[in-house]
Amino acid sequence: MNDTNTVDFTILNNKPLIEAIFELRWGLTTNDQGLKTDPNYKLLVGRIYDRLKDTYPIPEQLMQASIPDELAAYVIQHRFRTKEGGWPLVQIGPGIMTLNDTNEYVWGEFYDKAKVVTQTLLDAYAEAGQVLAVDTLILRYIDSVDFDFEKEDVFAFLNKCLKIDVSLGAGLFETTKVSSTPINLDMRLTFPSLAPKGALYVRFLRGVKDGAPALVWETQVQAAGEDAPNTGAEIVTWLGEAHELTHKWFFKMIEGKLLERFK
Secondary structure, three states, X not given: OOOOOOOOOOOOOOOXXXXXXXXXXXOOEEOOOOOEEOOOHXXXXXXXXXXXXXXXXXXXXXXHHHOOHHHOOOOOOEEEEOOXXXXXXXXXXXXXXXXXXXXXXXXXXXXXXXXXXXXXXXXXXXXXXXXXOEEEEEEEEEEEEEOOOXXXXXXXXXXXXXXXXXXXXXXXXXXXXXXXXXXXXXXXXXXXEEOOEEEEEEEEEEEEEOOEEEEEEEEEXXXXXXXXXXXXXXXXXXXXXXXXXXXXXXXXXXXXXXXXXXX
């Protein structure tokens, strides 16, 4: 797959996106106490910021930065923003770096930023004489649609609008003093993926967006362990393939009324 990617990029004027996230995790060193640490992390945070500050000039140190190194594995500690309170942003902690975007997300721009962030991380470690061993790659999208759980049947909506067929027998409710309106909803499914190699995760849950009840769903592609590529070129290829997969799933799921609603 080349950098241009061949997916049909349908533009949604009312897109349901809450957040798009690219996450890269790398292997840590196990110390004498059996805890995972990154001995180079604190020095490399500054080096990474120096390389990114032209695009992400606003650094934020999070409260988690005070956590002892021995307990901070894969905990986000720093953010670099494009502007005060703005998006997209880069986050970093021992063994983890993410690129996050929200309303202004456009795939082509996000893809280019992800390539730069990835190469920056690899270069910073290489300069320190370290080889970054990628452990996990994740491309994750969180979407939502307004939904009144008290007035509408969420299972009928999932079936009709998102191609998800879930049902509980009516007799379960008719013969018991239990309401058929769920107080909570959190359903997760995982499927193996061959291109890219790894797994596809989908999740549906009852949530809130802008103070209103919403049906939230996540689509995530993950490559871990031996499935995770290590070189910059391989990671870029994986990212394009992961996006093509999530893109196809998303538009197939919303095909019909939801697609018209989001256009």
